[in-house]
Amino acid sequence: MDKPAHVFDRMQEWAGLSAFVVREQPRAALGVVSGRRRQGKSFLLEALARESGGLYFGATEATEAESLRLFSDALVRHTKAVPEHPFRDWNDAISYVFRQYRDRPTAVVIDEFPFLARASPALPSIVQRELGPGGSGQGSLARLLLCGSTMSVMGSLLSGQAPLRGRAGLEMIVQPFSYREAAQFWGITDPRLALLVHMVVGGTPAYREEFVAGDAPDGLADFDAWVLRTVLNRQSPLFREARYLLAEESAIRDPAIYHSVLAAIATGNTVNGAIANYTGRKPDQIVHPLNVLEDCALIAKEPDLFRSGRARYRITEPLVTFYEAIMRRHWAELERGRNHTVWEATRPTFDKQVAGPHFEAICREFAASAEADVYGDVPAEVGSGVVSDPAGRSQIEIDVVVLAAQESNAPRRILSLGEAKWGEVMGHGHVRKLERARDLLTAKGYDTTATVFACYSSAGFTVELRAEERGDLVLVGLDQLYSGGERAGDSAG
Incomplete structure (x- = not known):
């Protein structure tokens, strides 16, 4: 399915959802979509249901009886078919849904699922049973998507001994x-x-x-x-x-x-x-x-x-x-x-x-997505770290640490050590601090033979540092943060 023009970006999310809905699988499938509030999950799933001809149901805080009536009304509007008997509980509702969608893969979105689970704690177990052997999900082409913003609830749906663990064919967190x-x-x-x-x-x-x-x-x-x-x-x-x-x-x-x-x-x-x-x-x-x-x-x-x-x-x-x-x-x-x-x-x-x-x-985020030519290799792990300096009786805080993938029987390679300063022009003093940290880490057994020193600044760099001709220095200013980083000498900072 093509992504609607009114949905900004979200290319990977749309591709994942589309593939989940249209996959050839002769039984019902379960997907779980979560993310903090205001990230556009409902907007995205409503668009998915509309583009695929599926059902979108947004739950509200209500009793089980009222939620079942609202869900039944949404089903009737979508399928144009009235259930022979009113739903007594979610056992009836879930089995009915799976039986209704057998002609083509169809998205069935239940948004704000935690509201339903709070009023009906057995609901996840009911879904699990109907998806399993002998359940109504066998032979169904429904693609059930459970969505919610209460991260503690959504995160527990597929974890540990939860009933739905191992049942989901899609687990997606919509990030900012x-x-x-x-x-x-x-x-x-x-x-x-x-x-x-x-x-x-x-x-x-x-x-x-x-x-x-x-x-x-x-x-x-x-x-x-x-x-x-x-x-x-x-x-x-x-x-x-x-x-x-x-x-x-x-x-x-x-x-x-x-x-x-x-x-x-x-x-x-x-x-x-x-x-x-x-x-x-x-x-x-x-x-x-x-x-x-x-x-x-x-x-x-x-x-x-x-x-x-x-x-x-x-x-x-x-x-x-x-x-x-x-x-x-x-x-x-x-x-x-x-x-x-x-x-x-x-x-x-x-x-x-x-x-x-x-x-x-933000500088760590930049480093994590950097191409191999920025630090000499593809970053495997990015974070921060503190290096003890016994001689100086101090600790050196490294704002941006970029590590290569761990290789067996080899010391961990440090691709880059970086200092980030908001509102401060950076110069050779910052680089010397990173060099000292590099020497201390070398003594600890890290591989620093190709370590790149990185200076990240919103205020720029001294003329002397910008003129430095060395292959082991990267200057990253605001322009580079939004476009990509380059080695010193190639970058204007």
Whole structure:
């Protein structure tokens, strides 16, 4: 099926969904589609159902009896056939669906599936039974797609001992747009402005179309005014969105501790001990909140690539970081309409606690998708790491570490060591720091014979560094972030 023109990007997702629907398989098939709210899952699946002549049913919070009536009504409208008897329960409904679609492969989309599963806990087991031997799914050409935004629920459907484990022929997580895709979606061609906007709203499609009605900043000079009229505007839907993201997750029972954990991470306390100190809890008392936030895809645990067992936490939703770092502590003032005062006072905080860490994460994203000619080989693992310097009694933090694939009976090859600076012109001092880290890692047994030093900066590089003629240095400025990186001497930075 051709992707409709009104669906922006999502080429891989559309290809996967299309292939799932039209596959030749003489029995019903199950697909699970998940992703955080506002990513366009429903928009995508509605388009799929429309293009394929399938059924789309969006569940609501309701009792089992009402949900069954609504589902039956949707089936009647689509099939033009009335069930002989009203559905008594989901046993009747699922078997009826599979029996109805036997002529051609047909998409049957059940959106917001967690609403149904909450009211009818046996529903996943019923689907599993009907898909199995002797079930009504045998001989059916229905392509059942279960979709939902409650990540903790959707993630458990196919895990462990869950009834549907091993039954799905498709498992898809609809992610936010990448920073490059987001720039195109917002229609922003200035890389600095595109990155600033991404630091606030990330790559969530709904924030542009539904929440700010297409209001994009008109150039760099308009960015501050755009922040004031959108995310810091108490009359804008974007104003309370970060709070709602937590409230919508059923696994979060006590929002206070979760907000405190997120605030800790947003203000630079990214390891377990520091988060515990910030929240006033013991380290073992925050393990559960961290696990829940990770299951909800609101934070990610990123291992230190040079220290086994060490990890840092990062908030995955930029709007949540912006809320925790900028808005939460000034909430009373913002609700009184004093957004100009708050933004003026917190602009330095934005640069330090929002822009800086976000820029580092974007640089790692750039490195992970880089072609082999940027670092000399295809990156296998990208992250950050800390290198101990005993002689200097210090620790060297490496913002962007690029590793090659592990080869048997050979030391791990470090493709690149990188430093990322938001708002700081980079020079030879930054390279010397990376060289020192390289020497220490060589002594630890890493293969650094072809390690490339990478400087990532939004403010540019010194004239001396730009003129450096060496094959082991990559300069990545904002233009390169949005177009690709090159070796020093070939790049203007």
